Structure formats: C-alpha cells, structure tokens
Amino acid sequence: MSSANSSIDTLPRKVNRPNIVAVGTIVWLSSELMFFAALFSMYFTTRSVQGPKVWAESTGLLNIPFAAVNTTVLVLSSVTCQFGVFAAERFQASRTGKLWQFKKWGMREWFALTFLMGAFFIGGQVYEYAKLVSEGISLSAQAYGSVFYITTGFHGMHVTGGLIAFLVVLIRVFKAQKFGHKQATTAIVVSYYWHFVDIVWIALFSAIYLIK
Amino acid sequence: MRVAWKLFAVLTLFYAVLDAVYFFVGGEELGVIAIGLSALLALLIGYYLWFIDRRSGGVLPEDNDLGEISDSAGELGFYSPHSWWPLPLGLSICTAGLGLIIGWWLTIIGVGALLISVIGFSLEYEKPSISTH
Numbered sequence: 001m002s003s004a005n006s007s008i009d010t011l012p013r014k015v016n017r018p019n020i021v022a023v024g025t026i027v028w029l030s031s032e033l034m035f036f037a038a039l040f041s042m043y044f045t046t047r048s049v050q051g052p053k054v055w056a057e058s059t060g061l062l063n064i065p066f067a068a069v070n071t072t073v074l075v076l077s078s079v080t081c082q083f084g085v086f087a088a089e090r091f092q093a094s095r096t097g098k099l100w101q102f103k104k105w106g107m108r109e110w111f112a113l114t115f116l117m118g119a120f121f122i123g124g125q126v127y128e129y130a131k132l133v134s135e136g137i138s139l140s141a142q143a144y145g146s147v148f149y150i151t152t153g154f155h156g157m158h159v160t161g162g163l164i165a166f167l168v169v170l171i172r173v174f175k176a177q178k179f180g181h182k183q184a185t186t187a188i189v190v191s192y193y194w195h196f197v198d199i200v201w202i203a204l205f206s207a208i209y210l211i212k
Numbered sequence: 213m214r215v216a217w218k219l220f221a222v223l224t225l226f227y228a229v230l231d232a233v234y235f236f237v238g239g240e241e242l243g244v245i246a247i248g249l250s251a252l253l254a255l256l257i258g259y260y261l262w263f264i265d266r267r268s269g270g271v272l273p274e275d276n277d278l279g280e281i282s283d284s285a286g287e288l289g290f291y292s293p294h295s296w297w298p299l300p301l302g303l304s305i306c307t308a309g310l311g312l313i314i315g316w317w318l319t320i321i322g323v324g325a326l327l328i329s330v331i332g333f334s335l336e337y338e339k340p341s342i343s344t345h
Binding site for chain 2: 017
C-alpha cells in the first residue's frame, strides 16, 4: 500500500480535491440535525400544549448548577478534541514528552482525555436521571418526563456513540503501521461528530434548563 | 464546489425567509423550529462547502468554465477496502432491532455484536496487505 501511495504522491497534483469522507460526514450530520429538529419540535409542542403551570412544576426539580457543570465539561471536551485534531493534522499519533507535558501530547492523549470527559458527562447524566426518577419524574409518568428523557436520552445515546467512535479511532491508530492521511481523516470526522453533538447539547441545555 | 455552496446559500436564505413568514402568520412551534433548523441544515452543508472551497486554494475542474473532462483525471479520493464486515454489522443491527419486539436480552446481545462488527469493520482499513487505495 505504501508503494502505491508513494507513486501517486510523486505525480504532479493539479487538483486539490475536497476530502470525500469529510464532506460525506457533514452531509450526514445535517441529517442528524433534522433528527434533533424533530426532538426540539416535540419538546416545544408538548410545552405549549401542557401549559406553563405543568412546566413550572416539573422544571423546578431540575438541578441546574449540576447540569451546568456537566455542560461545561462537555464543552471543554470539544476543546481537547480539537487539540487532538491539531495533533492529527501534523500526523503526531502519540506524545513526544512526559505525560504531564501536555504541549507535547499527540492525538492519542488528547482523544483519551476527551473520552474521559465525555464519560464524565454520561456518568453525570445517569446520576441526574436517577435523582429525577427518585423524585417522581419518569418516562411514562407524565408528559414532561417523556419529552425530557427522550430529548436528553437520545443526545446521551449520541454522546455514547461518540465515545465508541473515539475508542475505535484509538484502536485503529494503535493497529496502524504509520499515522497518515487516512488516520488523520478518521480523527477529523470523529471530531466533526463530537463538535456537532456538543453544539446540540448547548441548544438542548438552553431549551430545557435555561428557557424551560 | 463554488456552484454547490451557492446552491446551499440560496436554500438557507429560502428557509430563513420561509421561517420568518411562518412565524409572523402565527405558525405553531413545531413548524417554526422545523423550518428554522432546515435553514441550519442547508447552512451547515453550504458553509462547509464554502470553507473547503476557500481552503483548497484553487479552482476545481468542475468550476472552470473552460475546463476539459481530462482536467479532473487523477486520484478522486480514498475508498474503503473489500470487507465482509458489513454482513455481521447488518445482522447485529437486525438482532438489536428484533430485540425490541422479542425481549431486551436480545437487544443487549445485538448491541454487543454491533460493537464487535464496528471495530472489525474499521480495522479493515489497517490491514497491511491492502494494495489498492
């Protein structure tokens, strides 16, 4: 494979074509946006049908400071993910210094940190769910519970999917003979997905916790 | 790419105007959100296409009015290698879906099989013997 690639690399390259994997990922993410559009529509429609009184009672049980901390961790994980992408773009798979020298980290360290932060978010969400269920808000008990768990739950499933994607990238890079364009592309498209899920959460957090 | 991002820019504008009109004639929440996010859908693709068009730093053959067919010859991109993994991938998704009808235990088995299939499928790219790109 390396011989085939190097012979192509020596040819004069007239056209700098867009990366089809990246374009395809963006098109897929825009369809994911419409999936979340359905969830947002469901949330706001239910809210207007149920009336402000029901909503005020149920949203009063939300632990907003806790969710805000969780949100901050998720937003910061997007930053660490982007540092991983910068490392991937200079084809640096792993760190060149000690573990605490984060300026010398490679894609592997940054993505592992992002994974831990994403896992923290999911852990926080599970704790929040358990707390709310113990306070009587459940998926089948009332309309608010249904829309709350469906919107945040589907987002949580997306975050979990992203965590699996990070694991797959880390396994792939571990198995790869060298870190090249292919591996960098995988890292970049996973970061697109992660940023997307992050932005969706900011919108969800604003809708559910701030606007109520 | 130039034509493509302009197409999506027009679509974004169309959905945004439509959304504003729908809101002012008294449309309900569902429509306002769905049409508004349709504008974002077009904006997302359009912005990305504009971004990579700008970053590619040149004119693609399809954007060149005087372009020839032969101008776009050469490497198109990277494609996936031959793999049998999509078959177990599909079967495990099927198992996970059937589990919703039959019982949760089957879904859990399906999700486990799905994880193995996804990892197997993606590691196909790292096989050393692949000679095509």
